[in-house]
Amino acid sequence: MNRKLILVFVLLVVLSLSVNIFADEGMFLLNQIPKNLKGLKIKPDEIFKPGGGGLSDAVIMLGGGTASFVSPKGLILTNHHVAYSAAQKNSTPEHNYIEEGFYAKNLKEELPAPGYEVFITLNFKDITDQVMSAVSEEMTAVERAEAVRKKVAEIEKKEENLEKGTEGHVVSMLDGSSYYLFRYLKIKDIRLVYAPPSSIGNYGGDIDNWMWPRHTGDFSFMRAYVGPNGIPAEYNEENVPYNSETYLPISSKGVKNGDFTFIMGYPGHTMRYRTSNSVDWNQNISYPFGIKMFQSIIGLLEEESKDNEELAIKLSSTIKGLNNALKNYQGMVEGLRKSNILAKKKIQEKKLTQFLEKNPELKKKYGDVLPSIKQLYKEHLEGYETDSYLQYITFVQTVSYATTIQKWSEEKEKPDAERDPRYMDYQIPRIKKRMEVSARDYDAPTDAQVFKMFLCKMAALPGDQHVDFLREIIGDMTGKKAESAISDFVDDLYSNTKLVNYEDRMRMFDMNAEELSALNDPFIEFAKKVNTELERLKKKNDYFNGKITKLRPEYYKALLEWKGGDMYPDANRTIRFTYGTVKGYFPRDGIYYKPITRLRGVIEKHTGEEPFNAPKKLINLYRKKDYGIYIDKVIKDVPVDFLATTDITGGNSGSPIMNGNGEIIGAAFDGDYESMT
Known part of the structure; x- marks a missing residue:
């Protein structure tokens, strides 16, 4: 056991x-x-x-x-x-x-x-057929991921009842094997x-x-x-x-x-049925990268606030959360290595393959699943360091504000059903609420230092891994010269943007694309370039997710054919x-x-x-x-x-x-x- x-x-x-x-x-x-x-x-x-x-x-x-x-x-x-x-x-x-x-x-x-x-669970039900009705065999992996995302958003939008204070969350069980709708009362x-x-x-x-x-x-x-x-x-x-x-x-x-x-x-989240490729990714790439990032951010925040009690109070919740995440990641890496789960997973997969080899019908159905998953991870690994920095860059609050406001100014011009699901009408009050709450912990000078740190780390990557917005800042410069250029660039951004003021950024959030562009705010202009890279990353992730949500359910079916029994779904923030x-x-x-x-x-x-x-x-x-x-x-x-x-x-x-x-x-x-x- x-x-x-x-x-x-x-x-x-x-x-x-x-x-x-x-x-x-x-x-x-x-x-x-x-x-x-x-x-x-x-x-x-x-x-x-x-x-x-x-x-x-x-x-x-x-x-x-x-x-x-x-x-x-x-x-x-x-x-x-x-x-x-x-x-x-x-x-x-x-x-x-x-x-x-x-x-x-x-x-x-x-x-x-x-x-x-507070979210109180009212009820839940299986809606797999409803979600999968949006998907067809002819779709590409990216189209499949987008279709599922939009169908989920459509269902959640219909479930929201502001008068009663209820809403619905659609969650995937066993990596796309099924989908459930959970209804909540939100206080x-x-x-x-x-x-x-x-x-x-x-x-x-x-x-x-x-x-x-x-x-x-x-x-x-x-x-x-x-x-x-x-x-x-x-x-x-x-x-x-x-x-x-x-x-x-x-x-x-x-x-x-x-x-x-x-x-x-x-x-919140477990991955107990994943293949060795997922274990390898988390043990040797994802968690170690997160550990380095958390350590860097924590060290910087503690240094900035060590002689300022008011700032220390403001940053304390963020530091505490980051420390907890850091220890979690460190424990995960240590636990994975000590328990040798990667090797055990590989042995399990070898035995599963041997089982399938002895069953021609099962081999025909599931024989290509493990090789396909392995190849998919190999492709996804390309450019992972740049992609990882991009995924963490919204830890910089002003970058998060800027990219959100700039993206929303474009999405609001579209009919609701055609928008990125994250910016559909029912999501907007939630975004504004997050911006309002985060303002209480926001300190622009500290945020600027965190941003400099991110850009300097990205600049330390080989030149062929630099994203376009970074190349515009440092050109061919390296080392101290690149760091100096980054420092000057960030100082200029924070000195000339209105985003550092709460009232100004909330007004900017309500502007359309033309009004926002007319401000000529340097941070908003920079956010356009960041969003271009984030959109590229989104498409890459959509390709991976569209493929993997077809492959993993087949892998789980193969496991059940081999071992029998039942599977409880991995944790996904449901009760x-x-x-x-x-x-x-x-x-x-x-x-x-x-x-x-x-x-x-x-x-x-x-x-x-x-x-x-x-x-x-x-x-x-x-x-x-x-x-x-x-x-x-x-x-x-x-x-x-x-x-x-x-x-x-x-x-x-x-x-x-x-x-x-x-x-x-x-x-x-x-x-x-x-x-x-």
């Missing part, structure tokens, strides 16, 4: 956090929940009911993670790191809620959390209720991130609000708490080794169910990790310096042994975090982890390094 370790966090004082290695693998759709699970004391239909009313109704998508309703008045439990941006965007040097924490004593004191939205007014100080919520920081043992109190509370009529609405002081008819009870009994657990959440047990593990020979950490461990790690600077009040409570009802009689201490063998990944952060009775015993917050793959 392929098992993983997952970190899940125990609510200090009331709940338990938990971590997990060697998971009981499975991220099941809710209509695939296994029956007769040992330790599950409630019926599967109490967890999920197609018509509503199951526990799953209380499990919601929030920000980049997961959360759950824990009261009838829209109170939400999630991770500190999921709610972090809400504390950050309300912080100032005078009221630093990141460091000091925040607690609203009543509803009026709850703080708005701009950019946060747009979310507020911060409680966040612990970073000395609890981020105890151990990046040093302990992805590691066990952990002693982090990674939890926060938020609340969902709707209009007085019960319909989702934008933030307004007149709004009222959402009536969450289904909410999850919290257990005060804690956990012990061997307890059954299950999780529902919205895991899933996973189960396991509270359990320790042996990470290396002679070393055993117990499944539960204690308050004593927090004090033992305390140095008084970040990230091991426990609050004085917590230290005093420990010294006085003033634990009240929260002491665990088995461990004779207050539990902090625990391990469980549930199967989670990015996106599961904040997922409620429940006992066999369907009661919350913690909130998932991390995965151990050894579990990354």
Whole structure:
């Protein structure tokens, strides 16, 4: 059995956090929940009911993670790191809620959390036939990818109901084998209720991130609000708490080794059935490139803000997110290499090929699939470094603003159905909302430095890999001369553009192509050239995706012919169910990790310096042994975090982890390094 370790966090004082290695693998759709699970004391239909009313109704998508309703008045439990941006965007040097924490004593004191939205799954269904009706055998790979994208956008547009606050998301299952429509209620007014100080919520920081043992109190509370009529609405002081008819009870009994657990959440992305070519791409190309980029951006942002508290607060959410992504990528590479998955995949493919060779009919159907996938990856690899920089370049916020505004000025001239699906009418309010929220973290001088770094890295590539807009900046120059030319170019752009001003760029967003062109804004003119390269890259990716979404389903069919059984779809940000047990593990020979950490461990790690600077009040409570009802009689201490063998990944952060009775015993917050793959 392929098992993983997952970190899940125990609510200090009331709940338990938990971590997990060697998971009981499975991220099941809710209509695939296994029956007769040992330790599950409630019926599967109490967890999920197609018509509503199951526990799953209380499990919601929030920000980049997961959360759950824990009261009838829209109170939400999630991770500190999921709610972090809400504390950050309300912080100032005078009221630093990141460091000091925040607690609203009543509803009026709850703080708005701009950019946060809650998605509640209403229902889902298979719509494969509807999506594939847009595709024909005569289509090229690019035409196929575009046809599917436009059909998906058409369906999603029809599903959006602004009056009721509902919308639909179409997702691919098993790389195009099928398509599902998920319907959601979207709540747009979310507020911060409680966040612990970073000395609890981020105890151990990046040093302990992805590691066990952990002693982090990674939890926060938020609340969902709707209009007085019960319909989702934008933030307004007149709004009222959402009536969450289904909410999850919290257990005060804690956990012990061997307890059954299950999780529902919205895991982001897995690739468990992919071929060796995909593993090779991610292990040796994609993840290592991302690691280098994240390290460079983080280093630059930290340097820019080290002596400026106001800027440090503004950039803290971005830095935290990048650090988490960095550690994730590093763990993925280390995990892939240590577990030798690439070699194992190649052996599996060799055995599959041998199986097909012995079955002429199956060989005729599937014999060309693996060679075709291999050739497709070989073609896609050409120019990958240039393409990778282009995919990351919108990390530069002003570039993102400029390319979006310039592209929209052209797309708005077209009939809605003929536009790039990303710029159809129903998408525009979402784009404007993202621009509005991102403005709170925007600092033009810092952004300019990030842009210079990107261009200098692109300039360091061999000359035949330079894109046209870079050649116009540096010509044949290399080294310091190229860097100097880039610096002058970027300084000139930022000095002469209106995009650095929020009001100006929102006005520019509403302009048509002629009006925008008349401004002669240098950044917009530059964005045209960037968009030309991004369009080239889009066509390249469309070709790959159009081909691969025909090949991978055939590969999966061949696997099923060989091995039999069923496949649960890879994670794709839709609600899933996973189960396991509270359990320790042996990470290396002679070393055993117990499944539960204690308050004593927090004090033992305390140095008084970040990230091991426990609050004085917590230290005093420990010294006085003033634990009240929260002491665990088995461990004779207050539990902090625990391990469980549930199967989670990015996106599961904040997922409620429940006992066999369907009661919350913690909130998932991390995965151990050894579990990354």
